[in-house]
Structure formats: C-alpha cells, structure tokens
Amino acid sequence: MSHTLSLGQANGLTDEQVLDIQSDSYMESGVLSGRQKAAALWAEHVAKNTAKDRDDVFDILAKQFTEPEIVEMTLLCGWRNMRTRFHDSLHLDLEGHDFESVGGAVKVDPKNFKRYLEKILEDWPDEMPEPKLD
Amino acid sequence: MARVSLVNLETASEAVRNNIDASRLLFRGSGVVNSESLMAHTPHISKFISCIVAAMQREGAGSILSGKIKSVADIKTSSVNTCAY
Numbered sequence: 001m002s003h004t005l006s007l008g009q010a011n012g013l014t015d016e017q018v019l020d021i022q023s024d025s026y027m028e029s030g031v032l033s034g035r036q037k038a039a040a041l042w043a044e045h046v047a048k049n050t051a052k053d054r055d056d057v058f059d060i061l062a063k064q065f066t067e068p069e070i071v072e073m074t075l076l077c078g079w080r081n082m083r084t085r086f087h088d089s090l091h092l093d094l095e096g097h098d099f100e101s102v103g104g105a106v107k108v109d110p111k112n113f114k115r116y117l118e119k120i121l122e123d124w125p126d127e128m129p130e131p132k133l134d
Numbered sequence: 135m136a137r138v139s140l141v142n143l144e145t146a147s148e149a150v151r152n153n154i155d156a157s158r159l160l161f162r163g164s165g166v167v168n169s170e171s172l173m174a175h176t177p178h179i180s181k182f183i184s185c186i187v188a189a190m191q192r193e194g195a196g197s198i199l200s201g202k203i204k205s206v207a208d209i210k211t212s213s214v215n216t217c218a219y
Contacts, residue, residue: 002219003167004212007191008205021206022213036206043210072199073207079190080208084217087169091137092219095168105162106201108194112159116188119156120181125149128178 038064046077141174149177160188
C-alpha cells in the first residue's frame, strides 16, 4: 500500500471512500462529502494543469472552501505533484512497511515541532557546502 | 530499483543522523522510509523538506485543513499521476 493510501486510512478515510476518490466517477459518489468531492476535483485539475483554465471547477471549490483553505489546498496539490514527480523520476521503491507499522502520527505535536526547529538550529553547521562552479 | 543509491543511515554522516533523530519529533515513527534515505543525499535541504511535510501532510504544524481532506487531495493527485509510492 502506498504511503498516501496508508496515511489516508490513518486519517479516517474508508476503503470505499478511497476507491471512489481514485475512480473517474468520484463526483457521483454516495460516500464522499461535498468538500471531499471538491478537493478531489481541484486536485485532479491541478495535477493535469487544467485548473488555470477551469473557472467552473474553481467555482465548485470556492463554494466549499474559504480563501485561506483554497490557498492551502492548492499549495498541497502542488506539493504532492512535486513529490510524485520526485519519487517517480528516481524510481523510488515502496519499502513495504505502511504508516501504522512504523508508528507514524497523523498529527504533529506543536511543542515537538518547536523542539524540532530548536534541534535543527542547535546542529546548524558553521559553513554550508559550496556548489561546484558551472 | 531506485536510480540513485539510498543512503545507509547507520553509516551516514553526523548531519544525516541528526536530521533523522530530529525528524522523529515530527513524525514519531520508528522506521526510516526510502524517501528519507533518498533525501539524506541532501541533508541541509532535507531539514526544510521535513518542515514542509509536517505542515502540508499532517495536522498541528500550522495547517488549517483537516488531515482527512488533505488525504483526499493527496490520493487523487497520486492516482492521476499513477504514483505508487
């Protein structure tokens, strides 16, 4: 199972919902909410780079999400596309253990996020690597 | 098989091992996934990627969208891109 599916299950999506999201008929799904359908629709058009020309699709999104949510959703879609291209281009293999088996968390503890940043700063190098001259 | 080597984290540089240790604070998992071993080739950039992963793909790091709705967009994007990872 891919990390995306594994994380989706950990976030509470059912198998039926996952199958509908992956299908071509997700907008007619009986198990996806209006927000979930709009999110899937926007994600599909961002991935195909057709979102820029589809005001009708944006209108569906805008009926379900606030402007800050739309910005975050679009950033998320762009981020996920970057990740899929990065992994696919370098033929990264799925390692076999899923989200639950590695004990992953669906929620980051804000205190731990601060501790992460503090630790990164503690380990911050005095010098960064110099790039090759091209 | 990956087109570039995956960094062996047991024999990796101190910078890489520090990153992995720190990232446990964010993701809590005990295992190391292949994307972490791949990103270990660029440990200084990896520090920032971990922050973005936390903010984009989890709750609690500033995101206002629920993990569930984010997973819907993630799954659809991966499906359109036919990405198995």
